[in-house]
Amino acid sequence: MTTPDAPALPLRPELADEVPYGAPQLDVPVLLNVNENPYAPSPDVVATIAERVATAAGTLNRYPDRDFPALRADLADYLSVESGVRLAAEQIWAANGSNEVMLHLLQAFGGPGRTAVSFAPTYSMYPEYARDTHTRWVTGRRAQDFTVDPESAVALIEAERPSVILLASPNNPTGTALPQATIRAVLDAVARVPAVVVVDEAYAEFRRAGTPSALELLDRYPLLAVTRTMSKAFAAAGLRLGYLAASTALVDALRVVRLPYHLSAVTQATARAALEHRDSLLAQVADLRAERDGLVAWLQRQHVSGRPFQVAETDANFVLFGTFPDRHAVWRGLLERGVLIRETGPDGWLRVSVGTPEETRAFKDALLDVIDQEEQ
Known part of the structure; x- marks a missing residue:
């Protein structure tokens, strides 16, 4: 008995050759590929989360609060401590990861006939947000050191007249933070366009001393939005809680496009529980900064092919480090030795997440072994 061919799916033509986003998820001893916090929540954090979730579970027959004011107030309080910028709860928005926050921004301010601009290399999901919202996508180029030239950025904005500009600081995959002067130059330019400027600060808690947050500019620039996440500094990648700080008017625009009840009662309870332990959770950030700086110094002393x-x-x-004539061979060699990093960024470069001291040692040993074998 033959089965008739299934009819072709009426897929949007621009999606026909696309593949789902995703880094490899492999079961290896050392996972340093997706910028997770390597330290699991402590038992006291877990206990608080379990208590709050148990309370929320007793109300799961009811929808959660659509606008989650208590969580927004907690996030505003956290930012006042972390960055010294006081914001009202109404200036905060949250969603399932900063990915959904970004999608809300493109749904509200992008769309057919509109353009979004960024500067490559940068986060690989940005063009997908544009694609999914039928927003035209344009990229300028970063300089050799991965910085953004303010004059070139302003020229691109004036030529393309975008409605959304995405600036990652620190930038993924390069780690580059933007000087406030560069962000101000872009913000001054969009006052004439106009456009929403999104500064993606997913990794802001890891910034070096003296590197300011774009949150400090919010009171002067109503078209600015600053996004954050609890995935990294709060060791809560599995929580999926991202958030944004902006003017009340901009936040209200996002409320128009969000799906009803998009943040579950369990997510809200877990996020608020984690925020109660912000001091202990952020204490690990200082350790990870020190581990990162030591890793950078070590990598700067290494050589490949005599360079x-x-x-x-x-x-x-x-x-982000390199460059390698065949980066895939290096990536594969590390994987064979039980270390998973990320093959991303410009040709020849690789990206390694900061892990525990033990994970860093395993990475160093594996990398030296791979290079030695490659050069024999």
Whole structure:
């Protein structure tokens, strides 16, 4: 008995050759590929989360609060401590990861006939947000050191007249933080366009001393939005809680496009429980910064093919390094030795997340062994 061919799916033509986003998820001893915090929540954090979730579970027959004011107030309080910027709860928005926050922004301010701009290399999901919202996508180029030239950025904005500009600081995959002067130059330019400027600060808690947050500019620039996440500094990648700080008017625009009840009662309870332990959770960030700086210094002393490594300056919890004639061979060699890092960024470069001291040692040993074998 023959089965008739299934009819072709009426897929949007621009999606026909696309593949789902995702880094490899492999079961190896040392996972340093997706910029996770390597330290699991402590028993007291877990206990608080379990207590709050148990309370929320007793109300699961009811929908959660659509606008989650208590969580927004907690996040505003956290930012006042972390960055010294006081915001009202109404200036905060949250969603299932900063990915959904970004999608809300493109749904509200992008769309057919509109353009979004960023500067490559940068986070590989940005063009997907644009694609999914039928927003035209344009990229300028970063300089050799992965910085953004303010004059070139302003020229691109004036030529393309975008409605959304995405600036990652620190940038993924390079780790580069943007000087406030560069962000101000872009913000001054969009006042004439106009456009929403999104500064993606997913890794902001890892920035080096003296590197300011774009949150400090919010009171002067109503078209600015600053996004954050609890995935990295709060060791809560599995929670999926991202958030944004902006003017009340901008936040209200996002409320129009969000799905009803998009943050579950369990997510809200877990996030608020984690925020109660912010002091202990953020204490680990200082350790990870120190581990990162030591890793950068070590990589700068290494050589490949007789040349010292190139190592990008980083204010994040990862390091971009290279360059390799065949980076895939190096990536594969590390994987064979039980260490998974990320094959991303410009040709020849690799990115490694900052792990525990034990994980860093395993990475160093594996990398030296791979290079030695490659050069024999």
